[in-house]
Amino acid sequence: MNILAIIPARAGSKGVPNKNIRLLGQHPLVYYSIKNALQSKYITDVIISTDSNPVRIIAQQMGAKVHWRDAELAGDEVTLDAVIYDAITTDKQWDYVITMQPTSPTLTVGTLDSAIEYAIKSKLDTLISAINAPHLSWGEKDGKKIPNYEKRLNRQYLPPCYMETGAFVISKADIVTESTRIGVNVDVYEIPERESQDIDTFADLCSAAALLEAQKIAIYVNGNNKRGIGHIYRALEIADEFYVKPDVYYDVNQTDVKVFGNTTHNLIPVNGIAELYEICKREQYSLFVNDILTTSIDYMIGLRSVLPNAKLINFEDDGEGILKADLVFNALYSEHALPNVYGGEKYYICGKIFMFYEPIKIKEDVNRVFIAFGGADPQNYTDRLLDIISKDEYKKYEFVVVVGRAKYNVDALLEYNKYEHIQVLYDVSNMPELMSSCDIAITSRGRTGYELALLGIPSIAMAQNQREEKHGFVCNENGFSYIGLNPSDEIIEGILKMYMNLSKEAREKLHGKLLSHNLRDGRKRVMSLIRGL
Structure with a gap:
């Protein structure tokens, strides 16, 4: 089966200048759609339709083909149907043509391949990416605003409302013309909300950057009658500071889950350090926070061995393990001579x-x-x-x-x-x-x-x-x-x-x-x- 992916990436973005070549998460925006297309197990050929030399260079350096778009197809008024049709080569008999927008950097190749599988198995003419976003919305009829719902319900009880994301349109090749990519047998494919980013504004850029650059974070904390539970309170305060939901680990031999109170953070029990190491080796966190009072050098060496690329941060730690941490905060103790240790009340985290x-x-x-x-x-x-x-x-x-x-x-x-x-x-x-x-x-x-x-x-x-x-x-x-x-x-x-x-x-x-x-x-x-x- 021959499946062609076409990525339309012109130069003339006015709302966000140089949008397709802006660096986002250390890569140009267009990089992400090219990478997904090249890594797909179903897509056989990848073509970028562009009138931009920087986009051409990026595509060729990544191993994709380039179709140079004529000026008459690069204007704001030109429909995407004509652009896609223009880029289809005649050297192969295509089964499917997939439009992949360069403005969807958070889409994953796994989701893309699942959609292709679904389109093929369902024998669809067209499959369009969408998210299910039910809201209490209003429309207009005869010049009057009217609700698009019968009953005011909480969002989770509203009927499905699918919104196209622009990430991909999968079309049978024989229905693609200069004026359409939509056949008779059409469906939408629901993708995760985090993969639905469509870059059209600077706000979209900020949102996508937050997702692409999001760290994978874990916190290890223990508290009990002897150790106190200030560690628990501080760990939960720190967890709220990140724009992701950290995994919060605690040792069942040292900490009763009840001391965490009614938190909705992701609490994960472990039975000793060996299990914690095993999980960390599998998860490969980018940031790991210890709030366990005193760390040993052996514990920190072990943690570093399973998380070689992570930043390790310790709180209220007066143990020798601080030598192996990237950052240590000891608000309860006085200042320290080590450059990675920040001591004193200046680093106290008060409750919100x-x-x-x-x-x-x-x-x-x-x-x-x-x-x-x-x-x-x-x-x-x-x-x-x-x-x-x-x-x-x-x-x-x-x-x-x-x-x-x-x-x-x-x-x-x-x-x-x-x-x-x-x-x-x-x-x-x-x-x-x-x-x-x-x-x-x-x-x-x-x-x-x-x-x-x-x-x-x-x-x-x-x-x-x-x-x-x-x-x-x-x-x-x-x-x-x-x-x-x-x-x-x-x-x-x-x-x-x-x-x-x-x-x-x-x-x-x-x-x-x-x-x-x-x-x-x-x-x-x-x-x-x-x-x-």
Whole structure:
């Protein structure tokens, strides 16, 4: 069977000058249709119809034939039917002639070949590429706008509405004339939406570039009661920054899927590092993010061996594995001597919702206290504080106590809601709203400390473990009152009472120190460095 593909690629594009030879994803636009035609297992010959020397050179260098188009067939008013008919050679008896537009760079050869198979098996005269795009649309009749639907339904319940994409028109050769490529037996072939790009405007160029240059991204993250779940929160924030849906891996031996909450991200469990390596070797990600606390040199060498071309990015990593990473962000630690490591609060990624809240106003007196120790609280500071504040002497204050997803004995803690002045909340979604309603806070040295600083809330802080003792930002000089690792209840209660009785002036000074750090632009800094790899 002889199948001829003709690609019409003239020089005179006015809307997007030099459209067919513009570089898109490191290749000229016309390159993609030529490549698909040459790689097709059904197409036997490829001809480019053009009046452009650059297009001619590209086509010939790729191994395609060129038909030089006369000037009278290169005008805006000339129909494509005449152009295609003009390019058909008579040296072979053609079975099918396929029109392939150079303006469809996201079409894949697999989809093209499936369509050719369908056209042949169905004995169609013509098969046209299309997408199913049902919408609530309107038409016009007798000068009046009327709906093209009977009932207003959600998109998924509307009847099919096929729109031509321009990617290809497959025609039996004997029906192609100067005036038509459409026979009697016609059908449309539905192609994936991402393959339906038709470049006609600069907006189309941007959209196609985003698809062609899209990275294949994976994130590996773990969080639990001992490790904390700030890693989980940050990983989900990072996942939202990409214009693709990353694969988010977690180790079932370390992480309960429940700590991810109600996310719609693609969560994939793995049973250990060996399985993760095996998947990575198969998937070949272009960008791989680790948010697993401390990486070993062996882990990173192993990861690099299965992803030799990937960029490896680590978060909150103080292990020796940072030597093998392309980028490391340690917002919780101070700056590092290695050129690939970016440390300090400048690289803290705050939650998106926090960006919509202004710092609190310091009131005359302390009335409301915020208490939260992250998602896990392995030191059980929450339990100890609840025992303290349940005393009668604290009834004149209000306490908001937030318990995270990875905390044990949650039910026992929720029983403290029987006290009128205590509100215990589990796994909240309105954290900045709750924080902003309070005058002072008590927390640990992780993510929550940054959130309180961003809102300028005078805060007492304690470390959960020896690793947290190394966290540099939540410290006295930055406006916190840090009282160490596992302080006694007497010390905790003593400083709590002191904070409750601090003057407005004293709290304003702490407020100013906390707000002296720019914690709102860390996301921008981090993503700029990642995108610059």
